[in-house]
Amino acid sequence: MSLSSSTVIPKLFRECSPEIIFEILSEDSLDARHLRPFLDTVMSEGAIGISASYRRHCQLGAIAFSSPTRVLVVQLASGDLSLGSNCSKRNRVIRARSLLERQILCNANYQKYAFQMDRIAVALYLDMALRIDSAIDMLSVSPSDDRRSPQALMNAMGGESTLHQSNVKALFFSNQSRPASNSDLVQQAWAACQASILPHMAVRFHALRRIRTNIIPDEHMSALSKICRDGELLDSLKPLSVKNDVMPDITVKMDNLKLTCSRYPTRIRLSAQQSLQIETRKGVQVSGRAIHVKGREARIKIRGSFHGDEVKSVRTIGGIHPVVTSAFQSRMAPK
Structure with missing residues (x-):
């Protein structure tokens, strides 16, 4: 070249x-x-x-x-x-x-x-x-x-x-x-x-x-x-999209949504790299982001409106990565 x-x-x-x-x-x-x-x-x-x-x-x-x-x-x-x-x-x-x-x-x-x-x-x-x-x-x-x-x-x-x-x-x-x-x-x-x-x-x-x-x-x-x-x-090898299994008792207040995942492995996690895609029974899709998580419970800030519709599914978009630190952070000699 x-x-x-x-x-x-x-x-x-x-x-x-x-x-x-x-x-x-x-x-x-x-x-x-x-x-x-x-x-x-x-x-x-x-x-x-x-x-x-x-x-x-x-x-x-x-x-x-x-x-x-x-x-x-x-x-x-x-x-x-x-x-x-x-x-x-x-x-x-x-x-x-x-x-x-x-x-x-x-x-x-x-x-x-x-x-x-x-x-x-x-x-x-x-x-x-x-x-x-x-x-x-x-x-x-x-x-x-x-x-x-x-x-x-x-x-x-x-x-x-x-x-x-x-x-x-x-x-x-x-x-x-x-x-x-x-x-x-x-x-x-x-x-x-x-x-x-x-x-x-x-x-x-x-x-x-x-x-x-x-x-x-x-x-x-x-x-x-x-x-x-x-x-x-x-x-x-980790998926870029994961379906979150959520329980039906979902609370919607203004631009916040509160829900509980039925299975711990598919729980919602706090991550600046991930977003959530929420779909309603009528096919309306809105995006959101987790702002508070405790165990299987999560509070989500949504961008958009359900117009009174029920939530059908919640999906996490974005790689699911563990918290990591530099591989060499504790292994290098002083400068």
């Missing part, structure tokens, strides 16, 4: 919407000539934003590196490089990966920022045999317990007041069932870079421990990475 250049204007931060130049290339064509123009735009603070997209089975498909003005997207070769007879391509890929590791990933002069740096660190190791140093998991700065929630992301990006919230949610939380487009990948990497240099956030990120997989012994890294990837694979 030859090098191509395009531009995009991320409209994520209220006070910053510059035109970003981005280039896309395959890893077997990457060399120092491509890295030099990008690294020349990295600020004196050495902040580089990183984002990644994933193929089936949670394998890394592409990785993006961002400065405040420029993004480099590297698309990974598919298939097992140890198989086949294309030795020339395999050697080019090996050289390119070594260059990335030496010039960016394990270059301690650059601080690498990503919103899910733990997942990226695992993918780099398992899918590219690469390590990383001086890496910051930005979601670890959020006080929110649910790292996967929009609230945790916006906390890590500087707070709701600094953002175009609807654009942020659309970029990071829409179409999660498919790999991110190149444009999305670019904007996500740039968002990480931009958030890292906000004055009120830089101090908070500075206090976080760094992810340094380059100092973890192979046997420990292999075990940790396998555990993390297996968890991802199991998570990806």
Whole structure:
């Protein structure tokens, strides 16, 4: 794949919407000539934003590196490089990966920022045999317990007041069932870079421990990475829509609905990532969100009206994820 250049204007931060130049290339064509123009735009603070997209089975498909003005997207070769007879391509890929590791990933002069740096660190190791140093998991700065929630992301990006919230949610939380487009990948990497240099956030990120997989012994890294990837694979098998078995005694008051689930496994849960779809006997559908849950009982704020109709069914829309913390949060050496 030859090098191509395009531009995009991320409209994520209220006070910053510059035109970003981005280039896309395959890893077997990457060399120092491509890295030099990008690294020349990295600020004196050495902040580089990183984002990644994933193929089936949670394998890394592409990785993006961002400065405040420029993004480099590297698309990974598919298939097992140890198989086949294309030795020339395999050697080019090996050289390119070594260059990335030496010039960016394990270059301690650059601080690498990503919103899910733990997942990226695992993918780099398992899918590219690469390590990383001086890496910051930005979601670890959020006080929110649910790292996967929009609230945790916006906390890590500087707070709701600094953002175009609807654009942020659309970029990071829409179409999660498919790999991110190149444009999305670019904007996500740039968002990480931009958030890292906000004055009120830089101090908070500075206090976080760094992810340094380059100092973890192979046997420990292999075990940790396998555990993390297996968890991802199991998570990806969970349904995106679940019917909630509810009891008939449902109370509706204004824009609130109170109900009890008949089965604990299909109970309604509090989650910023999930919404509820309520259907009435007459086929009217309204959306809602759980605002209070206790055991099998739930109170739901609805958007719309039943017009006096009875509730026929309630369905949870969105992945059902456990509360998670960074895989490396308690395993890294001090910065």
